[in-house]
Amino acid sequence: MPIVIKAQKGDNVRDLMRRFKKATSTTDIVTMVKDRRYNIKQAQQRNVVNSQKRRLKKKVRSLKKMKNVPPRVIEYLTERLSQ
Structure with missing residues (x-):
């Protein structure tokens, strides 16, 4: 396009x-x-994706502990995790 x-x-x-x-x-x-x-090997590509997911999970956990974070931010990040 x-x-x-x-x-x-x-x-x-x-x-x-x-x-x-x-x-x-x-x-x-x-x-x-x-x-x-x-060219990136499949295993290396999977490792990159998994590390990004791990980093995002850690961020979500830390944001849930904070009290002044809007809930829509956490919802957005959890949606990105499920993709």
Whole structure:
């Protein structure tokens, strides 16, 4: 799916570059390209995912102990864990 950024009247190159960068960051194209630059073994990829989950679980545990954290933050993090 191509990303098309059209110039509007009065736009300069910096505005177009900013809009293009924002569009690519929202679709995670840049991160996918960087991830695919090098071949990663399946076991190593699983280890990375598991370590991220462990780190997120630890963060959720510490946030639950805090009293001034809104519950929606904890809900959001637990949803990310279930994915």
